[in-house]
Amino acid sequence: MQTSVVPDLAHTHARPVHWLATATAMAAVVAAAGLLQPRAQAASQAGQPRTGTAAAPAPAPDPATARLPLECGGVQSVVTKKASGDLDGDGSPETVAVARCDAGSGTPPSGIFVLTQGDGTVPRVVATLLEPAQKLSVGDFAVRDGVITATLLGYSSPNVPSCCPDEQEKVKWQWQGGKFVRTAQA
Template sequence: MQTSAVPDLAHTDARPVHWLATATAMAAVVAAAGLLQPKAATASQPGSQPQISTAAAPAPDPAGVQLPLECGGAKSVVTKKASGDLDGDGSPETVVVARCDAGSGTPPSAIFVLTRGNGTGPRVVATLLEPVQKQSVGDFAVRDGAVTATLLGYSSPDVPSCCPDKQEKVKWQWKGGKFVRTAPAEARGV
């Protein structure tokens, strides 16, 4: 009888059930490691509270802004306003249509873009339509980063100021650091 120097290792014969049990155990360990992650690191100093602001700043209010309109003795009035993010910085701007409160006729309109000042309140950052152009504003909107308006004007000085006889649809968009005016394809005269 011959004795072996190696002990009987019958329990080391791998059967399919052993491989299945090992694979299941490894899958459980990997899944647990994926679920048990440490908290995200923050760059705050010890004892300080992180300041997280999820609310966007409100759009500028035109009530406190001195609009650049020369109205003589009359006051200026805001006739329309709309807000939206026009330059893609995440903060909304307010666009206002304003005119002098002349009391009669159709005084020309102006369109101004307002933004939040650095602690100084809202301020005018762009003039899209000046009163010297002698146009009033019909439809007006701020949508998808653009200002659209229907401008009403006159074909000659003989046309009464109550009744504009020209119409132009226009659009302003922020491009290359300034507002660029275009006329949509459907623009037409009255």
């Protein structure tokens, strides 16, 4: 057997003590990484409200499953527009639905309804912003930053055909003092 020119490297042979030291060091690194994770509260995306829980917000109510206060006789009601957002600042989204009776001709009057979802139940109407009895229809419609905006279309007289509204008013609703307050858009 030929002897090595290089001295014996006894320190390169792993012993149980070395494995134990390596395992302890790795456990310390993993524990430190776990402690340095961002808190669930601080991990929300920019622009979204932060809450103290890591639970996902409830989905916005679906107006197709709600009972809307429309009297349509023998025809069905139809949701023509919908938009969702947190309107009252409670962290849960509400849905605003524009709905009308599904008439065969003309422009049937619309209603604007605010829906909420409670404990996984069927969505319920918590506010009526526009009554169908006002005989108005809705043009442009949006929900942004807790504000509902709409263009209301109406008629100057009973002689104006129901297909062709000749008046319009731009309005907005915002949650203030425990209720929705309607104002004119600037």
